[in-house]
Amino acid sequence: MKKLIILFLLLSLSAYSFSQNGEAPLKKGSKQINFGLGLDSSGLPLYGQMDFAVSNDITVSPMVGFTLGGKNSFISFAGYGSYHFNRLLNIPQNWDFYAGVNLGFRLCLSNNTGTSPLIFGMQTGGRYYWNDHWGVHLELGWSVSRYVGRFGLSYKL
Numbered sequence: 001m002k003k004l005i006i007l008f009l010l011l012s013l014s015a016y017s018f019s020q021n022g023e024a025p026l027k028k029g030s031k032q033i034n035f036g037l038g039l040d041s042s043g044l045p046l047y048g049q050m051d052f053a054v055s056n057d058i059t060v061s062p063m064v065g066f067t068l069g070g071k072n073s074f075i076s077f078a079g080y081g082s083y084h085f086n087r088l089l090n091i092p093q094n095w096d097f098y099a100g101v102n103l104g105f106r107l108c109l110s111n112n113t114g115t116s117p118l119i120f121g122m123q124t125g126g127r128y129y130w131n132d133h134w135g136v137h138l139e140l141g142w143s144v145s146r147y148v149g150r151f152g153l154s155y156k157l
Contacts, residue, residue, distance in 0.1 A: 025129065059098075125150075
């Protein structure tokens with residue numbers, strides 16, 4: 001976990017030091033798909049999410065996730081809202097730094113839950129796009145299905 005935090009901080013500092021244009025990575029009306037793996041003490045989370053840019057700085061996103069393994073397996077559904085800091089902090093378009101909140105529910109697929117089905121979370125993350133469509137992302141925080149972090153790919157539609 002310490003290595004992920006250090007990597008995120010290094011990426012943040014390098015993006016800030018090379019900032020030149022401060023353009024939004026997703027323009028209003030754009031969409032992108034995110035998918036990947038999470039880190040969770042109760043199993044292996046897999047997730048898929050679709051970002052809809054409602055402005056140049058704000059996205060809303062439905063998400064579905066599966067946490068497999070451990071004592072319990074879950075399926076999660078949530079809505080995310082994120083603010084993207086590119087224009088505010090003058091970060092280049094091939095980088096994307098954001099923070100936001102999420103609200104959803106989790107269904108246990110096994111008999112022993114011991115958890116509430118209602119979930120509220122907060123997230124902060126960053127992305128690097130290596131071309132016009134594909135990017136890699138890292139997200140940290142307390143989120144749906146108790147993710148400590150998420151790592152995956154993003155594809156701009």
